[in-house]
Amino acid sequence: MTTNAFIQQLQAAVRRLQTVVETELQPLSNEALNFKARPDSWSVLECLEHLNRYSRYYNPAFAKALQSVGRPASVADIGYSWLGRKSLDIVRPGNGKPSKTVKHMNPAGSQLGRTVLNEFLLNQRELLRLLDQAAATDLNRKVVPVEFFRLLKLRLGEALEFVVLHETRHVQQAQRAAQLAQATAPVLVV
Template sequence: MKPVLKDQLLDSLEEQVEQHLRQCVEQFQNLSEDILLAPAANGGWSIAQCLEHLNSYGKYYLPQIQKGLTKAQSKPNVETFRSTWLGMYFNRMMDPQIGTGKYKAFKGHIPDQNLNPYAVVAEFIQQQETLLSYICQARHVDLNCIRIPISILQWIRLKLGDVLQFLIAHNERHIVQAQRNISISASIVNSEQA
């Protein structure tokens, strides 16, 4: 795997997180409760469930990232990052442009149907703001030396750079899914109210 400049990678990830924040605020935050909770036309997750699924990953990974960043403060900073083959595999799998397969959510990451949609949206926004601050902190550490246990098999540890890429690609995947629900859910709710 060819090394990449750390700042270029983090700039790209930061831009994606800022885009996710904008999309959430502009598209999801002001939707009605009915639209946020309406199941997808194909029986899939509602918008709120998509975001709650992402929140469940954030609840696991954000504290792990914070712990890794805190431990790495005393180590020398390295200006490049080299992804592992496993990290690249997970990132390709989650990328909505490349990884087009459907995956079953793991236990602990399956969202409930009975949600407070506004609390879910607010939590997602807060988590993205936290993620932005961690990306900023990651500029001052070696992304290669920090190892984060993955949520499904904690004995597998990925480099921080791989975990950030995975988390953000996973967010993108489910934001795209939630966006598909907006117009469909709105038309279903409107027809039910007519």
């Protein structure tokens, strides 16, 4: 896939995530946003806080990678390394395997409020701005250190796709948590 098509696909996915959060999750009550079906599951807000923690690392890392002078975007297809393919397979929304998160990225047990939703939407706007910038660079030549082990690096294109797939996976998890919260909400009989 060429750089332009790749960037457009990622931008469309980010816009869909924004829409889901604005239309399906923001209107929920505080109780629904914090509802957990099981003690070891995440609430809607925990899912989004997890993504906010990743954005706090990756958005500045993308900005730094895009800041350095490099070659302009090429018409070459986006390339993938072994590490990139493996990382993408792990976070792909269709991958039903649960995966452990590193401790500092795990929001379980946090006291969270609606500010998590606002921060998520701000992070998405910033990601869209970074994707606009990325359209003008060679995504195969620039690299971004992996958050949990910074000696490992992903190509910029791989890292951008990783973040968008990871966000998609956890927004879907948040939607499932919201559905469970609404299904178990007590019904007021008058």
